[in-house]
Amino acid sequence: MRELAEHEAWEIDHCDDAQAALKKLRTVVHYDLLLIDYDLPGAMNGLQLTETARGMVHRRYVPIVMMSGTLDERTAREAGADAFLHKPQQFALLVQTINRLLDPEQDQEV
Numbered sequence: 001m002r003e004l005a006e007h008e009a010w011e012i013d014h015c016d017d018a019q020a021a022l023k024k025l026r027t028v029v030h031y032d033l034l035l036i037d038y039d040l041p042g043a044m045n046g047l048q049l050t051e052t053a054r055g056m057v058h059r060r061y062v063p064i065v066m067m068s069g070t071l072d073e074r075t076a077r078e079a080g081a082d083a084f085l086h087k088p089q090q091f092a093l094l095v096q097t098i099n100r101l102l103d104p105e106q107d108q109e110v
Contacts, residue, residue, distance in 0.1 A: 001014075002014075004094065004095070008095060008098075010098075013029075013031070016041070017040055017041045017042040017044075018040045018042050018043075018044035018045070018046075018048070018049045019042055019043075019044065021036075021040075021049055022044075022049065022052065025052075025053055025056060025059055026056070028058065031059075031062055032062070032063075032102055033062065033063045033064070033065065033098060033101060033102060034050075034053060034059075034062055034063070034064045034065070035064075035065045035067070035094075035098075036049055036050055036053075036064060036065070036066050036067070036081070037066075037067050037068065038066060038067065038068030038070065038071045038076070039068065039069070039070065046066055046068065046071075046076075047066075047071070047075065047076070047079040048079075050064055050066060050076070050079045050080045050081055051079050051080055053080070054079075054080035063082045063083070063101040063102070064080060064081045064082050064083075065081065065082065065083045065084070065085065065094070065097055065098060065101065066079075066081040066083070066084050066085075067084075067085045067086075067087045067091075067094075068084070068086065068087065069086065069087045069088065071084075073086075082101055083097045083100075083101060085097060
């Protein structure tokens with residue numbers, strides 16, 4: 001993931017678990033997008049983290065991409081994810097998915 005971020009010139013803020021992510025999400029730091037894995041270490045999973053982020057006024061409209069090898073897309077979207085990628089099969093779609101969410105007008109270009 002870090003290599004991909006470097007290649008795309010993305011600045012990332014990695015968290016080892018949901019509690020660390022929550023701590024950062026509660027701050028006023030701006031994030032263009034959240035990439036959340038369903039299978040997180042600790043007491044909270046990616047669905048719960050997504051739902052919590054959606055409940056924060058300042059994170060309500062931040063695009064969220066959820067990745068999982070076990071979860072289904074419908075459940076992820078119901079929790080508030082804007083996109084879902086099944087790993088490892090759809091990992092190759094990550095760049096395209098993130099770019100689409102960060103620049104929705106690119107889908108409308110002819």
